[in-house]
Amino acid sequence: MSRNDSAxxxxxxxxxxxxxxxxxxxxxxxxxxxxxxxxxxxxTLASATGLADPMxxxxxxxxxxxxxxxxxxxELWADIGIxxxxxxxGFVIATLMAVPIGTLMGVNARAEAALEPLMDFxxxxxxxxxxxxxxxxxxxxxxxKFLIIWMGTFFQQVLMVADAVRRTPRNLVSLGETLxxxxxxxxxxxxxxxxxxxxxxxxxxxxxxxxxxxxxxELVAASSGMGFRITVAQRFFQTDLIIGYVFVLGLLxxxxxxxxxxxxxxxxxxxxxxx
Numbered sequence: 001m002s003r004n005d006s007a008x009x010x011x012x013x014x015x016x017x018x019x020x021x022x023x024x025x026x027x028x029x030x031x032x033x034x035x036x037x038x039x040x041x042x043x044t045l046a047s048a049t050g051l052a053d054p055m056x057x058x059x060x061x062x063x064x065x066x067x068x069x070x071x072x073x074x075e076l077w078a079d080i081g082i083x084x085x086x087x088x089x090g091f092v093i094a095t096l097m098a099v100p101i102g103t104l105m106g107v108n109a110r111a112e113a114a115l116e117p118l119m120d121f122x123x124x125x126x127x128x129x130x131x132x133x134x135x136x137x138x139x140x141x142x143x144x145k146f147l148i149i150w151m152g153t154f155f156q157q158v159l160m161v162a163d164a165v166r167r168t169p170r171n172l173v174s175l176g177e178t179l180x181x182x183x184x185x186x187x188x189x190x191x192x193x194x195x196x197x198x199x200x201x202x203x204x205x206x207x208x209x210x211x212x213x214x215x216x217x218e219l220v221a222a223s224s225g226m227g228f229r230i231t232v233a234q235r236f237f238q239t240d241l242i243i244g245y246v247f248v249l250g251l252l253x254x255x256x257x258x259x260x261x262x263x264x265x266x267x268x269x270x271x272x273x274x275x
Contacts, residue, residue, distance in 0.1 A: 090149025106165025152213030164198035
C-alpha cells in the first residue's frame with residue numbers, strides 16, 4: 001500500500017457501533033428464532049448424551065409426547081381455558097382500579113403523598129405469604145384466584161402508572177395552560193395521550209407478573225388449571241409434563257406480549273419512535 005493510500009485510509013471515518021441501534025424486522029426475527037433453536041439444540045444434546053439424567057431433564061421428544069397426550073384427552077385445552085379466564089378477570093380488575101388511582105397520583109401531589117408510601121409499603125409484602133389468608137378470607141373458589149392475581153399486580157401497576165403520568169413533558173402542560181384549558185381538559189387532551197404509551201408498556205409488563213401469581217394461586221387449593229396440573233405431575237414425578245406445562249405458560253406469555261407490543265405500536269403511532 002502506498003503512502004497516499006495509507007493516508008487516505010487513516011482519514012476515512014471508521015464505522016462505529018451505535019448504542020441503541022435497532023435491527024430490521026427480518027434480522028430481529030432471525031436472531032430471536034436462532035436463540036430458541038440454539039436452546040433446543042443444547043437441550044437435545046444434553047439429554048441424548050446422558051449429560052442430564054432424563055428423569056430430571058427429559059428430552060424435547062418426551063416433553064412433546066406428554067403434551068400431545070394431554071392435548072388428545074382434552075386436559076391441556078381445559079387447563080389453558082380456565083387459567084386464561086382467571087388471568088383475564090384478575091388482571092382486568094386490577095387494571096381498572098390501578099389506572100385511575102395511578103393517574104390521580106401522577107397529577108396530584110396530595111394524592112401522591114397520601115397513597116404512594118402506602119403502595120410502596122404493601123408491594124414489598126410477599127404475596128405468597130397471603131395465600132393461606134386469602135383462603136380464610138374468601139374461600140377456595142374462583143374469587144381466591146382473582147384476589148391473588150390482584151394482589152400481585154395492582155400495587156405495582158399503581159406505582160408504574162403514576163410514574164408514567166409524571167413523565168408527561170412539562171412544556172406540553174404549560175402550552176395547555178397558556179391556551180386556557182381546564183384541569184380536566186389538560187388531563188384528557190394532554191396528560192393521558194402523552195402517558196398512555198408508557199401506561200400500556202406498564203400493563204404489558206405486569207401481565208407477565210400476573211401469570212406468575214396465577215400459578216402460585218393454582219398450586220394451592222385448586223382443582224383445575226395449569227398450576228394445578230403442575231402440582232399433580234409433581235406428585236407422580238412426571239417431569240416431562242411439568243416442563244411441558246411450564247413451556248406452554250412461557251409460550252402463552254410470549255404470544256400475549258407480542259400481541260400487546262403490536263397493538264401498542266398501532267394505537268400509539270402518534271408518539272415519536274412508534275410510527
